[in-house]
Amino acid sequence: MEEQQHQPQRSVASCYRHPDRETGIRCARCERPICPECMIPASVGFQCPECVRTGSGTGHSRAANQPRTLAGGSLASDPRLVTKILLGVNVAVFVAVLALGDRIVEDLLLFGRAATEQFGPVEGVAEGQWYRLLTSAFLHQEPWHIIMNMLGLWFLGPPLEAALGRVRFTALYLLAALGGSALTFYLASPGQGSLGASGAIFGLFGATAVLMRRLQYDMRPILILLAINLVFTFTWSGIAWEAHIGGLVTGAVIAYAMVHAPREKRTLVQYGACAAMLLVIVAVCVVRTLQLTP
Structure with missing residues (x-):
């Protein structure tokens, strides 16, 4: 050299x-x-x-120069509002599962294409029930499952919501949930059910790592925590690793676009990235649907 x-x-x-x-x-x-x-x-x-x-x-002048978040969002008096709402929706659905039983699980569960009961109709995302990609991300059956996911949401959500702003944080969370569901739909067996907010939570992990790098903070704590969760992902049985990886990648990509977008075209880049990721998710689902349907 x-x-x-x-x-x-x-x-x-x-x-x-x-x-x-x-x-x-x-x-x-x-x-x-x-x-x-x-x-x-x-x-x-x-x-x-x-x-x-x-x-x-x-x-x-005050309106024009109003302080913004790192990603250009409006500063909010309560930087935990969206996090609280998401947590409340997850808990409300869990209570509904306890009250109504397996019927609501069958209606909201993510799976590709199968019959939920003997001699019943064939259902699933491949049969046009695309809503399952999102509803399954708010669905939990076991207490330990929702407790772990909600702890992750409460730990990771508020700093990201404060950094991105409410609208951008909501977009990040929902797209991460959809990204995890789409990869699960594409790779998992069509009759395999999947549920839980883990895809969205892993999206928050990815976004937090991107944000900490952007702010030049010590990344070792979040990387260690992420590594531990990835070890559990691939060693515990019954975990839909596809949802975790799909959510992680989606969250990291969206967060990178949000915190690294140039100031002159920040909104265009940010929402363009969200739209592009949504198109990728739709394309993955269309391809898998064509594979599963005659």
């Missing part, structure tokens, strides 16, 4: 207000490097004094 003759560039940026101070932290809003003296805590990460000041004006 040819030796470089010039002096290597500094790997650590300097604070834009104090050039003599090196720092690895950037403003979550304008992305300029800031030192500890200039860091003002925000819902996610830190903001610089100028961004905080421009967000506190009045009238039209």
Whole structure:
């Protein structure tokens, strides 16, 4: 390799207000490097004094310069609202399963193509019941299953919701759930049932890793936790690994588009990525449907 003759560039940026101070932290809003003296805590990460000041004006300028989340979403007074709603829906469906029994499970369960009862009609996603791709992601039967998934949602959801904003976080969660269901539908046996929010939760794992890398945080905790969950995924029997991997990949891809989109075309890139991922999910389901139906 040819030796470089010039002096290597500094790997650590300097604070834009104090050039003599090196720092690895950037403003979550304008992305300029800031030192500890200039860091003002925000819902996610830190903001610089100028961004905080421009967000506190009045009238039209205040609306135009309103502080945004890292991904460009509106700051909310309760950064856990969507997480709470999702948790509540999962718990409500679980209570309904306890009250109504197997009938509701059969109606919401994810499977490709099979008869749920002897001499009954053939049902499943391949028979046009595409709603099962989403309803199964809110369906749990065992207490330990919903407890583990809801703990994951409560641990991972609020920081992501605060960083992305409510609309973007909702899109991420639902697309991760659909991505996990689509891969399960495509790879699993058509008569094999699958249920649970695990695909969406693994999507949050992937998104959290992307966000922490973007903010230059220590990624070891989330990577260790993700590795442990992946070990369980491939060693415990009865786990739909397809949902976990599908959700993980979907969540990571969507999160990358959201936190790395250029500011000038941020909304276009973000929602374009969501639309593209949705098209991929639909394409996977169409291909699998053609394989399973005569």
